[in-house]
Amino acid sequence: MAKVNRARSTSPPDGGWGWMIVAGCFLVTICTRAVTRCISIFFVDFQTYFSQDYAQTAWIHSIVDCVTMLCGLGFALCYSPAIAMVGKYFSRRKALAYGISMSGSGIGIFILAPVVQLLIEQFSWRGALLILGGFVLNLCVCGALMRPITLKDDQTTSEQNHVCRTETQGFQRASPSSTWTKEWVQTCLCGSLQQEYNFLLMSDFIVLAISVLFMAYGCSPLFVYMVPYALSIGVSHQQAAFLMSILGVIDIIGNITFGWLTDRRCLKNYQYICYLFAIGMDGLCYLCLPMLQSLPLLVPFACTFGYFDGAYVTLIPVVTAEIVGTTSLSSALGVVYFLHAVPYLVSPPIAGWLVDTTGSYTAAFLLCGFSMIFSSVLLGFARLVKKMRKTQLQFLAKESDPKLQLWTNGSVAYSVARELDQKDGESVAIAMLGSNPA
Template identity: 70%
Template sequence: MVAPLKGLSTSPPDGGWGWMIVIGCFLVTICTRAVTRCISIFFVEFQTYFAQDYARTAWIHSIVDCATMLCAPLGSFISNHVSCQVGIMLGGLLASAGLILSSFATRLEHLYLSLGVLTGLGFALSYSPAIAMVGNYFNKRKALAYGIAMSGSGIGTFILAPVVQLLIEQFSWRGALLILGGFVLNLCVCGALMRPIAGKENPKNMLEFPEQEFEPEAPKQDLKQWTICSPLIKVWSHKCLCRCSWQEYNFLLTPDFVVLAGSVLFMAYGCSPLFVYLVPYALSVGVSHQQAAFLMSILGVIDIIGNITFGWLTDRRCLKKYRYICYLFAVGMDGLCCLFLPVLQSFPVLVPFSFTFGYFDGAYVTLIPVVTADVVGTASLSSALGVVYFLHAIPYLISPPVAGWLVDTTGNYTTSFLLCGFSMIFSSMLLCCARLAKRARRTPSRPLGRDSNAKQTSWTNGAIAYSVTGELEQKGVELLASEANAFSKR
């Protein structure tokens, strides 16, 4: 038997140890995204203790989200070139250290660095590699696997929101942060589950250089020859590094990914402030602290339903090819929810809002890696997810402080929520218009004649593929010419 070539990947198993990967990613999303959402429960405590306005206090949550997304490519890099297990474990240690150091904060700037930068960096090293591992293990049931894995964010929010509120009441915000720091150490356990798939392609083994011939190792006595050739070795290694980087990120110039990236920017700007200001807004309209935390719990548990049901539905044969449309529909619905939020000023009417927003939030969060995989392919999924989550960074950084500044300026939340709603609706419309334009370009023009149709060339991904009929005609002419030559020799 011939041994398999090194660097070639096997097909995803769609099961087996893959379900352990799903469980590990599920726990990672609890320890990262759910904890990040629960930081909004500390908002009023920080604002009261440090005597700061909305805008300055909102920077804490913004920096956490920004650092998580800004450093996502670093997490992908460590996962690709070192190990996914190492990246997630290192991220758990950093995030835990940031939360523990935050419990000793005496100034708001201290929280910017510890809770914002250090914890966000730890979340970044853990989040994107764990999500990419799910895509490596699943193909046919990819959306369902992602739905289960991403539901950890909703389940974690549902459980942690009232628990964090209880911890604040019992141990103050310092004790609550200290306990969360110990809880986040579970990321190290999650990292141990992330076993690489057998036979999965290694970016280091994917490169082939036909113009280079690898010589056997030189003898030890030829030290002078190695010294002379060292500049050539440096040039060759630099060329290899450039080719490796291009192989990993060549999807950046594709039109589909550019449109998706632009849409992600507006979507991220619109979704972030709501998780920061839902609890403060509920308190401002007369809702109690426990009820405000319960709104976050409702949002979290419905988020779970959105994760799993949308993941299962979009894996069905009838909807599998419409994942892109389902994604933009979910984003648009969340935008509409934000537009109606300013008129909801009591707990009974805020509960349906939490149901609706939470469901569609879970839906599009599940479909982000699925749509990204459909656009760039599974081989580039880890790097592409790093870029997609990197694009969340700037909107996550500026949107909560901008919303807080609008609250400080206008004295209410109306302008902030309207801006969020219109931003998400524009994100959905951008994808919709791009899809319609792509379909219009794909519409075939009416053929002029049979001969022109036979010799027509087709373009696919920048490469020219000549039609079979044209080649058959050429071979027919050559065959007739050879027969004529043979007849003349007779």
């Protein structure tokens, strides 16, 4: 195989081949997330053909989503690396780049929803799945666009790992059975892993991880039960597919416009808050859904939910990068999307069980809504506590020593009082020399 030329750059180029990476990620999201969400259109056909209840039929969709987020199998081999590559190529325009990339999911739903319904009517659900499988083969084209890039931080980490491997191999050749050599190898390996995954011990990332669990639980069931719910209140099959198309196209608008807005100077420092707001709004939409019993009422719901769904999906990589940095972004995103797996697996069957038990969708939708609202409130409360502690530390530092200035970087504080004292001493010494030229 031909050797891949690895582009080298000291910082993300924010353009150039990066836009081809965005285009590739855009196609990846169409072939993965859009196709997965269109399985909702097959729901009634699956339920009828296999003669199963809501809870049993929901496992089809939940297993697809779970495997994508949990393993290195199937769509996961394309989805997570494509998203991480966008983060490598963009810094200043990161939110906009992610907005365009993630909009593939909305565009895919907008186009595929009516097409899939037409394919089911013409070729049955089996033929429709075969045609979708052929479409998904375009992921091979997307992979050809992904050109590796080495940033300054990555190059430093790579050189440190290379030195570690070289020293380890030298010790193993000199004394392969030595206890000291084995301990050195273990220490080196542990150091590399700790450097790669040290973000797992950060309190901010732990809070983000917990909130992601609740957010993922709430967002998944709608794309499974949107069509069945619409059919249950008297909406036709074509109109139900039209609702999915609306959801998709507004999702695109949310991806791009919210990414562009949060890249503006006035909102650049409030991307975290915008992320919380978007999740909370989707939760409120869920709470209103049981009261919407006609197509004219479901259309505004699809617009609102679709917009904020696209908004917070765009900001997930941005918020993650803000917490862990660019160097660990790929690993951190892998963990974040991994955390989606269990909620994606259990939430549609739980919602289906609630529908089977209660005979309505109200309990299922309310549980999803409160779950997303709790996710937003949890992150907001954690950020508020962190800000209060930072303010308290600064106040205590000023009270204890007027010369003490507190510089913060995450949870670490640095004191520069000693440097100020040294500068004062140097000023006194210069003044004395000036007054005594002899």
